[in-house]
Every structure is written in structure tokens, then in C-alpha cells.
Amino acid sequence: GAVVSQHPSxxxxxxxxxxxxxxxSLDFQATTMFWYRQFxxxxxxxxxxxxxxxxxxxxxxxxKDKFLINHASLTLSTLTVTSAHPEDSSFYIxxxxxxxxxxxxxxSGTQLSVL
Amino acid sequence: GENVEQHPSxxxxxxxxxxVIKCTYSDSASNYFPWYxxxxxxxxxxxxxxxxxxxxxxxxxxxxxLNKTAKHFSLxxxxxxxxxxxxxxxxASEITGGGNKLTFGTGTQLKVxx
Numbered sequence: 001g002a003v004v005s006q007h008p009s010x011x012x013x014x015x016x017x018x019x020x021x022x023x024x025s026l027d028f029q030a031t032t033m034f035w036y037r038q039f040x041x042x043x044x045x046x047x048x049x050x051x052x053x054x055x056x057x058x059x060x061x062x063x064k065d066k067f068l069i070n071h072a073s074l075t076l077s078t079l080t081v082t083s084a085h086p087e088d089s090s091f092y093i094x095x096x097x098x099x100x101x102x103x104x105x106x107x108s109g110t111q112l113s114v115l
Numbered sequence: 116g117e118n119v120e121q122h123p124s125x126x127x128x129x130x131x132x133x134x135v136i137k138c139t140y141s142d143s144a145s146n147y148f149p150w151y152x153x154x155x156x157x158x159x160x161x162x163x164x165x166x167x168x169x170x171x172x173x174x175x176x177x178x179x180x181l182n183k184t185a186k187h188f189s190l191x192x193x194x195x196x197x198x199x200x201x202x203x204x205x206x207a208s209e210i211t212g213g214g215n216k217l218t219f220g221t222g223t224q225l226k227v228x229x
Contacts, residue, residue, distance in 0.1 A: 043222050106159050
């Protein structure tokens with residue numbers, strides 16, 4: 001199946017710093033990428049949807065100025081958590097889709113810990 | 116928007132027994148229902164999916180059933196094995212040309228005991 005690479009797998013940072021997470025589709029062109037957040041023992045909550053070349057669409061309650069999403073190419077999307085705080089600590093995971101396919105392919109996730 | 120409910124939240128079965136996880140959805144426009152298995156700290160893995168024009172789908176020990184009228188779908192795992200232990204998520208979405216926003220259920224922690 002299609003491979004989605006996500007980096008880094010784990011980040012520990014100080015409060016107030018910004019963290020960038022990358023998501024790449026390795027063997028297909030991802031027309032749409034989705035970013036999810038997952039707290040321990042909870043479900044995956046969609047944060048935003050990004051289509052290549054256009055602005056991301058954020059879910060209700062997600063601050064677009066805090067969680068910056070860029071989908072500059074068909075193979076790369078980035079999520080930047082700006083001025084991270086302890087409450088932003090979570091497992092962030094991306095997924096990608098090709099327009100003609102219904103299946104989503106997930107990245108390996110990034111565990112963010114803000115001290 | 117779509118709302119997906121999933122039950123039970125935890126499920127313990129003996130090795131070799133069957134396990135059933137049930138989900139309901141709210142949006143009648145949803146037409147795609149995947150199931151994911153997630154191990155701790157790992158990415159969700161698609162294990163089976165079904166589209167709304169099909170009532171049942173089977174892949175070896177795993178099967179999914181869909182009742183569009185009642186808006187519910189279920190995952191059935193037969194002859195469970197210890198390696199089936201994980202968190203299982205159902206999801207629902209409407210397949211469109213512009214997107215495929217999945218709404219996930221709350222998850223079921225399955226434990227298969229020896």
C-alpha cells in the first residue's frame with residue numbers, strides 16, 4: 001500500500017517554542033492531507049484538512065494561527081505548532097488521500113511533549 | 116456534521132472466541148465505513164472497509180456488516196488471537212470528489228486473553 005512518512009516521531013520542547021512536523025507521501029501524490037490530534041486513550045480528532053495549493057480548512061475550535069498548516073506540494077504537508085504550551089502535548093498524526101481513492105493512509109505519528 | 120458512536124469501549128475475550136464491535140452514525144449521506152486497528156503509539160492500520168452499496172464484507176477472520184436503514188455497522192473478528200489485542204476504531208465519511216473527511220468512533224480496547 002501507499003506509504004506516508006511523518007517526522008519527527010517524538011519531540012520534547014520547552015513552553016513557548018514552535019515545532020514543525022512534516023508529512024510526506026512517498027509513492028503517490030496526495031491531493032488531500034488531514035491532520036489529527038489524539039490524546040491518550042482517546043479517539044483521533046480531526047484538526048484540519050489541506051488541499052495542495054490552497055489554504056487549510058480548520059475544524060471548529062482549532063486555532064488556525066496556532067496550528068499552521070502548509071501543503072505546498074502534492075507530496076509534502078507540514079504542521080507547525082506555534083508557541084507550544086503543555087496543553088498542546090499530544091500525539092499528532094497526518095493522513096493522506098489520492099483524489100481517486102477512498103482509502104486514507106496514515107503517517108506514523110508524532111508524540112509532542114511540551115515542558 | 117457526522118457523529119459516530121462506538122460500543123463497547125473495552126472488550127475482553129478468550130483466545131478463540133469471537134469479538135463484535137458496533138458503531139452507529141448519524142449522517143445518512145455517509146457512504147464509506149472503514150475500520151482501523153491501532154497499537155499503542157503506532158499509526159492506525161486499515162483492516163477492512165465497506166461501502167454503502169454492500170451489506171457485508173469478509174476478509175479471512177474479519178467481517179464487517181452494514182445496515183444503512185438503521186445507520187449502524189459492526190466489526191466481527193472470529194477465532195481471536197492474542198495479536199488481535201489493540202484499540203479498534205470505526206469511522207464514517209461521505210466520499211466526494213473534493214474530500215474524504217473521516218469521523219472516528221471513540222475506540223474499543225480489545226484484549227484477547229490466553
